[in-house]
Amino acid sequence: MIEISHVNKWYGPTFQVLKDCTTSVAKGEVVVVCGPSGSGKSTLIKCVNALEPFQEGQIILDGIKVNDPKTDLPKLRARVGMVFQHFELFPHLRIIDNLCLAQEKVLGRSHEEAVAKGNKLLERVGLTVHANKYPAELSGGQQQRVAIARALAMDPIAMLFDEPTSALDPEMISEVLDVMVDLAHEGMTMMVVTHEMGFASKVAHRVIFMDKGEIVEDAQKTDFFGSPRSERAQKFLSKILSH
């Protein structure tokens, strides 16, 4: 589904953010990407739907080369859902209109169709009563659930999550993770940048550990938590699991 091979990316002439990253995500697989801040994990998943350009290597998404100048990027991006750390709902649109905008403008669905789909997804994330509110009237956890619903409204073939719970108050994290766990159980292909190791151990198939732009470890979940091979991964795990 997602093939990342030998991706190199530089900011400016000297600073290399991604170093020869190679991995893949199979259909229906849930891959968690973790690592210390500044390790390039967000950058890597933003390369997958070409939100971030990269200079070398290639990424193939459902058979389509992302970094081919001939690729119709808006069309490709519409097929991959993305959830951001800061939700990024559109503040001037009601919740239901946030869900409808891209369905209508990108997929060409009629307003009625889009609203029906939007309502179904709002029900799924438990926010039906808030359909006519504005994003700023919702809590962080609710906003992030809307953001997930907005991405799902496009019927994506895969979902990318960029630290979806990092900006949330602790008591709101689980409501968002619950939605993600359900999604994973339904067989959605997911690439998730997160520090939530509980989520990783519950639903991830594989865990990728990144440090300083490199993929240091790419292992089955049980191997990663059981016996990480690299010293850096061991250190990282001991730090975040010590509490």
Added chain:
Amino acid sequence: MNYNWNWHIFFEPNPTGSGTYLDMLVSGLWLTIKTALLAWIIALIFGTVIGILRSLPSKTASWIGFAYVEFFRNMPLLVQLFLWFFVLPELLPRAAGLWLKQLPNAPFWTAAIGVGLFMSARVAVQLAAGIASLPRGQKQAATALGLTLTQGYRYVLLPMAFRIIMPPLTSEFLNTVKNTSVAITIGLIELTGQARAMQEFSFQVFEAFTAATVMYLAINIIVVTGMRFLERSLAIPGYITGK
């Protein structure tokens, strides 16, 4: 100072035969309003285009935006009107220059376009600042949903940017109204022009300019009230700048 106050002067016939002195001022008032409205429309259209150019990642686009803004904001408005009115016809091929000079209402069109372009540079700077003040993730979210760059601006970035810059835009609208008075120098007999004519005919300088002052004040009170109403009707529930 021997000054004969005469507030009844407004109801006395003016020597041009077009009714009373008040009629003279009112016709100037209408011309001021017409010039200001046309200039403001031009300022909004050109300001929006240039403001967007300035916010694009493309170097060429932002360079064009930069050059435009610096050209129009670094030259006194008076000089710009002289350029359009007196110099431009001379620079054009003879026939075109002649046609331009003989255009009916040339002072009106020159004033509206000249003031409009001058103000558009200021609108552009504010719009670019408004767009820049939005979180970077907004554009990314729009892009990730498959919206094209144009759709992203149309449905996501511009609606928010314009809401944010509403207060300074109000000031620019007021400035547009006031700046039309410079057009007296190219022979547009708008409100200031009529007040001056009245003073020359009747020698009642204080009455004439008191009336003009009150009329300018009245237009701008209407502008301020209208813009405040617009701002309130566009406010977003719960959003901080929307309160």
